[in-house]
Amino acid sequence: MKCAEFQECLFEWLEGRLEAAEIERMRSHAAGCLRCQELEELATGDAGLPAVEPPSNMVASILAQTTGGACDRALLLVSERLDAEAAGSAEAVGSAEVDPLLAMHLESCVDCAMLAGALERMQRELPAMAEMEPDSGFVADVLAATIGAAVPARADTPVQAVTPAPRIASRPSFDWREWVQSLPLAAPAHAFFERLAQRPRLAFEGAFVGTLAFVLVIGLPSAGVAELPSRLIAEVRQERLEVQSAVAENLGRATEAGRAVWSTSTDRLGERLGQYVSFRPDTAGTRSRLADILGRWRQASMEIATHLWEGDFSAAFARMWRLWAAPWRGDGNEEGSSVSGAEHQDSQRYQS
Amino acid sequence: MELETLLERCRAGDELAWEALVRRFQGRVFALAYHYLRNREEARDVAQETFIRIFKSLDGFQDSDRFLPWMVRIARNCSIDRVRRLKVRPPLGGDELDEQTVGPHPGAGPEAEAMAGERSHLVYRALDQMTEINREMILLKEIQGLKQREIADLLAIPLGTVKARSNRARVELARCIVEIDPSYGA
Numbered sequence: 119m120k121c122a123e124f125q126e127c128l129f130e131w132l133e134g135r136l137e138a139a140e141i142e143r144m145r146s147h148a149a150g151c152l153r154c155q156e157l158e159e160l161a162t163g164d165a166g167l168p169a170v171e172p173p174s175n176m177v178a179s180i181l182a183q184t185t186g187g188a189c190d191r192a193l194l195l196v197s198e199r200l201d202a203e204a205a206g207s208a209e210a211v212g213s214a215e216v217d218p219l220l221a222m223h224l225e226s227c228v229d230c231a232m233l234a235g236a237l238e239r240m241q242r243e244l245p246a247m248a249e250m251e252p253d254s255g256f257v258a259d260v261l262a263a264t265i266g267a268a269v270p271a272r273a274d275t276p277v278q279a280v281t282p283a284p285r286i287a288s289r290p291s292f293d294w295r296e297w298v299q300s301l302p303l304a305a306p307a308h309a310f311f312e313r314l315a316q317r318p319r320l321a322f323e324g325a326f327v328g329t330l331a332f333v334l335v336i337g338l339p340s341a342g343v344a345e346l347p348s349r350l351i352a353e354v355r356q357e358r359l360e361v362q363s364a365v366a367e368n369l370g371r372a373t374e375a376g377r378a379v380w381s382t383s384t385d386r387l388g389e390r391l392g393q394y395v396s397f398r399p400d401t402a403g404t405r406s407r408l409a410d411i412l413g414r415w416r417q418a419s420m421e422i423a424t425h426l427w428e429g430d431f432s433a434a435f436a437r438m439w440r441l442w443a444a445p446w447r448g449d450g451n452e453e454g455s456s457v458s459g460a461e462h463q464d465s466q467r468y469q470s
Numbered sequence: 471m472e473l474e475t476l477l478e479r480c481r482a483g484d485e486l487a488w489e490a491l492v493r494r495f496q497g498r499v500f501a502l503a504y505h506y507l508r509n510r511e512e513a514r515d516v517a518q519e520t521f522i523r524i525f526k527s528l529d530g531f532q533d534s535d536r537f538l539p540w541m542v543r544i545a546r547n548c549s550i551d552r553v554r555r556l557k558v559r560p561p562l563g564g565d566e567l568d569e570q571t572v573g574p575h576p577g578a579g580p581e582a583e584a585m586a587g588e589r590s591h592l593v594y595r596a597l598d599q600m601t602e603i604n605r606e607m608i609l610l611k612e613i614q615g616l617k618q619r620e621i622a623d624l625l626a627i628p629l630g631t632v633k634a635r636s637n638r639a640r641v642e643l644a645r646c647i648v649e650i651d652p653s654y655g656a
Contacts, residue, residue, distance in 0.1 A: 252514055
């Protein structure tokens with residue numbers, strides 16, 4: 119045996135994986151080779167060196183800087199193994215090499231050992247929580263609500279007469295539900311619509327329906343200005359107009375179109391609301407007052423929009439302030455002329 | 471009696487069979503409703519509503535192997551509807567529990583009942599600290615014993631998600647329980 123071969127086989131020898139003949143060969147080589155003999159003594163700990171214990175937190179420190187710890191993995195493996203055991207599977211989760219490693223981790227990690235114990239205990243105890251006894255009259259109430267049977271009620275209350283409900287046997291000969299359920303694709307369609315109804319998108323659907331209602335009642339707000347950009351680009355491409363003059367001209371058109379859209383939208387909204395108010399079973403006086411208030415609001419919103427469009431923000435905010443301060447009145451300038459004495463009293467009453 | 475026979479007789483209009491079915495599954499339906507509502511009276515109403523729905527749809531239900539997940543689905547839907555209607559709190563968010571309200575069948579004996587009530591109380595407190603989806607995973611898989619495929623169908627999520635989430639939920643519950651009572655895992 120040569121030194122290189124001795125060094126290759128040294129760890130297999132120490133781990134007990136060599137046969138007796140091989141071990142004898144290595145011993146005879148070490149007896150005659152001082153260097154290999156020292157190597158063997160170092161590897162087996164017979165060299166007389168003092169034993170040094172590594173710091174207790176060294177493993178945790180190394181793991182923290184490399185893989186980040188194996189506790190999560192170990193606990194998941196414990197959980198999966200419990201699942202496999204519960205399913206009666208012969209093969210434990212993972213390969214045969216995993217189990218000793220898991221056992222080693224659980225031996226060295228107190229927290230994981232405790233959690234593994236908790237997982238095993240949960241596995242035994244949680245299924246017992248699947249059932250809870252309701253009170254003694256529950257079955258009687260269910261039967262009364264379904265088949266109308268007066269079965270013995272709870273002990274502390276007398277038997278009450280129940281309203282007869284349709285009995286199972288007295289169903290009509292043709293049941294449209296049975297017919298629908300017998301159709302092909304009925305079950306998948308039912309499951310689909312059930313899932314559709316359960317999905318948590320109510321807010322989106324509400325927003326969609328609200329927008330749809332707005333468009334149906336008032337129309338598309340951008341309808342008047344939608345074609346302006348494409349028209350502007352087409353005109354500039356055809357070089358019919360200079361860019362600046364085209365922009366100026368189309369901005370003017372856009373302004374007019376925007377005003378028209380706003381005016382049309384508010385008119386329609388007022389019209390619809392007016393129609394709605396007119397259907398209310400109120401007195402004629404209330405109807406006319408509400409219609410008057412709506413008209414004033416429409417007028418005020420038009421004025422505010424015009425001020426904003428023209429960039430006169432102070433006037434817009436002043437008008438908004440007047441509207442906020444006295445929402446049932448018109449512009450403060452014409453307050454006295456438009457509100458009669460009786461209406462003013464009504465306004466005071468509304469305000470109070 | 472076998473469940474298939476029982477269902478068959480229920481569909482044929484046998485009132486005794488229907489009573490036996492209600493008696494057999496009342497504890498499970500009531501426990502499910504209680505898990506979501508944490509109130510005995512509300513849970514009782516929801517359990518009753520669940521059985522009424524089951525009664526109305528029993529004719530169209532044929533596969534007895536799928537009866538349990540079907541019943542759990544109905545109970546869950548009724549419970550969630552009630553929780554939404556009450557607008558009180560999310561499922562399993564909760565009242566202070568009465569230990570007498572949770573536990574096994576009354577026939578288990580007073581000592582066993584008291585111990586089981588204490589354990590259930592601990593589990594409910596731990597469940598309250600978990601996320602809603604993990605709570606539901608624990609409820610459906612660990613407590614009600616549904617299969618992963620059935621849970622995936624019920625919650626309309628992929629099977630792989632159920633597999634991954636169920637283990638994580640179980641580990642999370644173990645952590646919460648040990649945090650409350652370190653002696654639980656000893």
